[in-house]
Amino acid sequence: MVGTKGRGSNMLAIIEASRSEGLPASVELVIAPGEQAPALAVAAENGVKTAVVPAGDSYADEVGQALKDNGIEMICLAGYMRLLSLEILQKYPNRVLNIHPALLPKFGGKGMYGHHVHEAVLAAGEQESGCTVHYVSEQYDEGAIIHQRRCPVLPDDTPETLAARVLKEEHLAYPEAIRMVLSA
Ligand code: GRF
Numbered sequence: 008m009v010g011t012k013g014r015g016s017n018m019l020a021i022i023e024a025s026r027s028e029g030l031p032a033s034v035e036l037v038i039a040p041g042e043q044a045p046a047l048a049v050a051a052e053n054g055v056k057t058a059v060v061p062a063g064d065s066y067a068d069e070v071g072q073a074l075k076d077n078g079i080e081m082i083c084l085a086g087y088m089r090l091l092s093l094e095i096l097q098k099y100p101n102r103v104l105n106i107h108p109a110l111l112p113k114f115g116g117k118g119m120y121g122h123h124v125h126e127a128v129l130a131a132g133e134q135e136s137g138c139t140v141h142y143v144s145e146q147y148d149e150g151a152i153i154h155q156r157r158c159p160v161l162p163d164d165t166p167e168t169l170a171a172r173v174l175k176e177e178h179l180a181y182p183e184a185i186r187m188v189l190s191a
Contacts, residue, residue, distance in 0.1 A: 013086030015046025024182030067092035140184035
């Protein structure tokens, strides 16, 4: 599941890993909350089925139905900004994953998304950052950590240069984490 503004680069990394690196999984459906999500076009170009489920009263039911109709066994959130309903989380115990562009438990929680994360890392004078793939619990960024990859923070980093370095690690970390979950 991707966000409205999500580029879909993590989604693409997972699709590619599932096709070329022997990841024992396939990406069957990409769900976004709005038609304008750039990731939808990327998914379609790669032959992956897409669905748009906008926010609204029937949101949880519609997402649940789309997952069921497509036989989905694992949900990977990538740039997805909404909280998933408790109902969906309960239907997929230990099968809902998210990626966060910092080394949780630091720099997570409310308001910690996109450039805010990297700004906070730089403001704190950290020498290291990275990314975290974690299970999704009812509280964002608080589910158990599955996997982290690290990278240095360089003295002349801006939020943009740091984000780019972290993103490279994200693209490796997400497929690795999926593999770990599936072989656990
Ligand atoms: C990534 O930085 C991820 O950590 C965060 O949202 C961003 C999504 O990027 N949760 P992309 O759409 O996968 O390129």
